[in-house]
Amino acid sequence: MCVLALAWKAHPRWHLVMAGNRDELHERPAAALARWAHPDHVIAGCDLKSGGTWAGVSERGRFTVVTNLRGYGALRPDRASRGTLVVDLLAGEGRYADPDQVAYDDFNPFNLIFADRDRAIFVSNRPGPIHSLLAPGLYGLSNGMLDEPWPKTLRLKERLLDWIVGGATQPGELLEALGDDRLPDAGLEPAGPSDIPQEPTASPIFIRNPVYGTRCSTIVAVDAEGRAEIVERRYAPDGQVSGETMFGFSWPSRRRG
Template identity: 35%
Template sequence: MCIAAWAWECHPARGLLLLFNRDEYLSRPTQPAQWWAAGEDSKEILGGRDELGGGTWMGCTRDGKLAFLTNVREPDSIIGAKTRGQLPVRFLQGSHSPLEYATEIAKEADRYNGFNLILADVNSGTMVYISNRPGGDPVIQTVAPGLHVLSNGAIDSPWPKALRLGQSFKKYLETNDDSEASLKQMVEELMMDTIKPDRSMVPDTGVDPEWEYKLSSIFIDTAKGQARYGTRSMVALASKSDGEVTFYERYLENSSWKENMIQFQMENAQQDLRGTSE
């Protein structure tokens, strides 16, 4: 279901600082973050990849585009709906601006199950939010500079887990210095938080209240029937004003947590990447 927090155009050293947790069934085949393209002539995307649907939940490109996606929690799903993971891919590999793409997606939004989608062009300083829930016309809005949180309701909805992450993110930025090493620290301190709110504070989305409660922490580790469900990967992404981007990922592979750190220059596609994995 996923949760994200980010500082947009308001950090003294970073144009964008993003934290993102992806929640999914552990049995769903997934590739960790790397450079990949959907086709031979497609622009490369840096991000994880869902092997089942072929899309991604979060990705960026060398020319400054970024997109990430969360599902909207709802009791019923559309049978035969289009895969939501293609929504970020189409933006990242296309030529539309965030607003142009959001306007195009709005025309077909009813073909998807509930989604929240953030689209950004870091170079132009433009960020747009689009959601197809609740029903009716899709919501499209420009995201203002500042700190924001997105879980499985609308952007900046006061869900307990969103409020908790937003508060801890704000406090962390106020009390810690800016460094690449801090990306890993932020993930460990903020995105692995398993604290759940009081049951009375859990939002009523129409799904089973017990399931909603199990999903009410920032980091999730639970089960639905015999299937394990939880946080599969955590990402911290930071872009500097000079175009340098650092992408840190902590991901689950065969019951073990691994790390991935990739850096690239956003303004120069020819510059060599510096990456390490373990």
């Protein structure tokens, strides 16, 4: 992901709501949101170049989303794919399956949010190892630090807050907010350059560009009973909608006793 807003235990119905956009080179191959064959409890898109994903859910009660980080120089090709970190956390197996034991040095700069029924955690490996439990509330994340006041991050948080306080109950309505291509005039522009030369220094929530732009919008919503849905809307290089997929799923009930 490149910009997202997260409501954690901040909505009267929805325990977790995440709305975010993935910006990427249009030529980079990707598979649409789907239930994976292995493991079959994971629902996510797939980066066909690295084999990982940028965001997804597991029917065993896990959610994970990752962003890269600006301003730390060129990527090191010998590092593990950040998408692999997401897959292992969703699967609950593999070298990177434990959100409390992240191998920070194995990866290029990243931000990550992991959540299950009981907690949400923010993890980053720059400027040093960060592992923070998130209190109930509203958060914004892009390619800087958590809640860094970049214009598009502030704008998306504002749109999510409007959705919550306006009494909305259908998460799919947030797709309209994710399509906002106006350049906000409030907030601080990123201090460092992107590691992707084609990425604009300052950008709206939705980037409409035939080379590097918004590839898909994703919404995840899980209610207090574990009933949930994930929606992905995909875009062509001209910014037009090229497809949309939705899955309903559920998380296991909390154990009692």
